[in-house]
Amino acid sequence: MFGTLLRFYRERAGLSQESLGAKIGFSKSQVAMVERGERPPKGDFTPLADAALGAGGALTAAAEELTFSRVASWFEPFADEEARARARYEYESNVVPGLLQTEQHARVVFSGACPPLDDEEIEALIAGRLARQAMLTRRPAADISFVLELSALHRPIGGRQVHRAQLQHILEVGELRHVHIQVMSPERETHGGLSGSFVLLETHDRRRLAYLEIQGINYLVHEEPELGTLFGRYGIVRMQALGPEESRMLIEQAVKRL
Numbered sequence: 001m002f003g004t005l006l007r008f009y010r011e012r013a014g015l016s017q018e019s020l021g022a023k024i025g026f027s028k029s030q031v032a033m034v035e036r037g038e039r040p041p042k043g044d045f046t047p048l049a050d051a052a053l054g055a056g057g058a059l060t061a062a063a064e065e066l067t068f069s070r071v072a073s074w075f076e077p078f079a080d081e082e083a084r085a086r087a088r089y090e091y092e093s094n095v096v097p098g099l100l101q102t103e104q105h106a107r108v109v110f111s112g113a114c115p116p117l118d119d120e121e122i123e124a125l126i127a128g129r130l131a132r133q134a135m136l137t138r139r140p141a142a143d144i145s146f147v148l149e150l151s152a153l154h155r156p157i158g159g160r161q162v163h164r165a166q167l168q169h170i171l172e173v174g175e176l177r178h179v180h181i182q183v184m185s186p187e188r189e190t191h192g193g194l195s196g197s198f199v200l201l202e203t204h205d206r207r208r209l210a211y212l213e214i215q216g217i218n219y220l221v222h223e224e225p226e227l228g229t230l231f232g233r234y235g236i237v238r239m240q241a242l243g244p245e246e247s248r249m250l251i252e253q254a255v256k257r258l
Contacts, residue, residue: 001062002034002037002041002059002062002063003034003035003036003037005058005059005062006031006034006049006053006059007035009053009054009059010031010035010049010050010053011056013052013053013054014051015052016031017031017035017052018031018083019088020049020052020053022047023048023052024048024049024052026045026049029076030042030045035042037041039121041063042120046059046060046063047137053116056137057150057156065101069152074096075218076218076230077123077220078201078209078211079132081201081209082132082135082201083132083134083135083138083202084141084203084204085135085142085200085201085203085204086142086202086203086204086206087142087143087144087145087200087201088135088142088143088144088145088199088201088202089144089145089199089200089201089234089238090146090147090197090198090199090200091147091148091149091193091197091234091237092146092147092152093149093151093152093193093196093197093199094149094151094152095101095109095152095155095157095167096148096152096153096157096170097131097146097148098129099132099135099136100169100170100173101129101166102162102165102166102169103126103130103155103156104162104165104166105158105163105165105166106125106126106129106130107126107150107158107208108123108125108157108158108162109157110125114176131205136179137176140164140206140242141176141177141178142178143178143202144176144178144179144180145179145180145182145238146179146180146181146182146242147182147183147184147193147234147238148181148182148183148184149183149184149186150183150184150185150186150250151186153167153183153251153254154171154254160258161239162183163258164255164258167243167251167254167255168255170251171251171252171255173247173250174244174251179220181244181248181251182238182241182242182243182244182247182249183241183242183246183247183250184237184240184241184242185191185241185242188240191236191237191240191241192233192236192237192240193233193237196212196214196231197212197213197214198210198212198230199210199211199212200230200231200234207222208231209221209222209227210220210226210227210231211221212228231251
């Protein structure tokens with residue numbers, strides 16, 4: 001709503017996003033992201049825009065009521081369901097899943113984003129990721145399962161110390177009775193997850209959802225037959241992976257080598 005109000009006053013003043021940005025010392029893309037609700041107004045953006053657009057204090061007053069989610073707007077519906085879900089299943093081929101990441105690991109991941117993020121965005125994304133991890137310890141407990149490629153666990157994100165702490169954290173999370181962590185054997189020649197990573201949910205009211213992401217392109221899947229295919233595929237992947245005990249031994253061996 002703040003973005004809508006900003007756009008209203010900007011268009012009433014006959015200014016483009018680029019022209020407004022030039023007047024207040026911000027880029028066109030920053031103005032556009034504020035209008036779309038993708039970024040909060042930073043620093044003196046609001047008072048300068050209020051004055052430049054002749055809003056008479058309306059933008060300043062509206063900014064006092066602003067709250068911003070710590071996850072992307074397109075992810076909010078899934079994040080809301082995830083927080084209350086009965087079950088969550090994830091197959092990950094390239095990186096440590098967000099729910100298992102330490103703060104230091106997450107900071108390195110977000111700091112290496114392309115295009116780069118500013119410090120405020122990085123801190124907000126880290127806070128959102130850590131907040132989502134409350135699902136691991138909430139009550140009632142959800143049934144949580146991960147199937148991970150060993151290559152995702154071997155990449156030394158952040159260097160030796162950060163990587164060691166990350167693997168130890170995964171071992172600690174795996175001790176929770178409702179969390180099952182499995183590793184796909186690197187010796188397996190083929191398996192059901194070769195087409196990419198995905199996350200599945202059984203919601204609190206027993207609906208099913210899926211989330212897929214590749215190169216910043218994201219999909220929420222909530223219709224059949226795609227859902228049935230993904231849930232069936234996860235069952236196959238889970239069956240083909242090493243068991244939890246053998247998987248734990250592999251991760252422990254990786255820690256000892258660091």
